[in-house]
Amino acid sequence: MAKTILITGASSGLGAEMARQFAALGYDLALCARRTERLDELRAEILAAHPDRRVEVRQLDVNDHDRVFEVFRAFHADFGRLDRIVVNAGVGRGAPLGTGKFHANKQTAETNFVAALAQTEAAAELLRAQGSGHFVMVSSVSALRGMPKHITTYAATKAGAAHLAEGLRADLMGTPIKVTVLYPGYIESEMSARSASTPFVVSTEKGVRAMVAAIESEKASARVPAWPWQPIGFALKHLPLPLARRFM
Ligand SMILES: NC(=O)c1ccc[n+]([C@@H]2O[C@H](COP(=O)([O-])OP(=O)(O)OC[C@H]3O[C@@H](n4cnc5c(N)ncnc54)[C@H](OP(=O)(O)O)[C@@H]3O)[C@@H](O)[C@H]2O)c1
Numbered sequence: 001m002a003k004t005i006l007i008t009g010a011s012s013g014l015g016a017e018m019a020r021q022f023a024a025l026g027y028d029l030a031l032c033a034r035r036t037e038r039l040d041e042l043r044a045e046i047l048a049a050h051p052d053r054r055v056e057v058r059q060l061d062v063n064d065h066d067r068v069f070e071v072f073r074a075f076h077a078d079f080g081r082l083d084r085i086v087v088n089a090g091v092g093r094g095a096p097l098g099t100g101k102f103h104a105n106k107q108t109a110e111t112n113f114v115a116a117l118a119q120t121e122a123a124a125e126l127l128r129a130q131g132s133g134h135f136v137m138v139s140s141v142s143a144l145r146g147m148p149k150h151i152t153t154y155a156a157t158k159a160g161a162a163h164l165a166e167g168l169r170a171d172l173m174g175t176p177i178k179v180t181v182l183y184p185g186y187i188e189s190e191m192s193a194r195s196a197s198t199p200f201v202v203s204t205e206k207g208v209r210a211m212v213a214a215i216e217s218e219k220a221s222a223r224v225p226a227w228p229w230q231p232i233g234f235a236l237k238h239l240p241l242p243l244a245r246r247f248m
Helices: 013-024 036-049 065-079 102-130 149-172 204-216 226-238 241-247
Strands: 004-008 028-033 055-059 084-087 133-138 177-184 221-224
Touching (some): 004 013, 013 036, 013 204, 028 036, 036 055, 084 102, 102 149, 133 149, 133 204, 149 177, 204 221
Parallel strands (some): 004 028, 004 084, 028 055, 084 133, 133 177
16 A cells, blocks of 8 residues: 655645655655645646646645644544644744834744644644654754744744654654654745845755655654755854854
């Protein structure tokens, strides 16, 4: 039987490309996001390339928390099991703290942290009941340190999301349920296209290939692509703030 993977935020960028690459690896797909026309197009594209795959799509705004549980359970019912669940949906809006843009920072905090909590709860419930499976949280290298300017809130949400997943891993240690946290560097997507500066950016295809390899090997955590984000991540985490700021 084909393995199944649920990916949130699958309508563009990293989520859509993960769907393409996991379909090529033989996975059946459960895909959700708000823009269903994008999901329908992606479904058609994947089925044209891999006619044996099964692709189910559902509309989901992850800030509608009841609906998160509903959609995850419905996908589980579609396939009978979910081998992997990837919490990927996210936004990158934000502004320096105290500059009158609380609304933008709050929207990022709600989508990237509170809604990530809802997705983690819904996923953990299904994986615990199944007794097996793999949970993946898409964090960011920005989570490794408090970040200045417009990404302060974004980075804090990604640190919070990473800790949620690590806590879940601590809880589930010794069980067949695995947990991975990914810390991507800059990868081309709608989100990174809106950033003023994207040092060392790689193509969506290349960046997601590194993400998929880390997921497939069920690593506890991975900074991806490893070069240059492994050493930059180390510097960010361990240098005194006045020096670490140079990498931000
Ligand atoms: N690209 C990078 O350089 C980079 C680096 C580190 C981490 N990340 C993380 O990677 C993840 C994917 O981002 P991306 O770069 O691929 O950006 P993207 O192209 O903007 O994709 C974001 C995805 O999240 C979905 N999404 C946003 N808000 C949502 C909501 N309220 N409900 C449901 N889905 C929602 C979007 O779908 P709809 O708009 O259709 O709902 C879209 O599919 C994010 O968590 C991001 O923080 C990206």
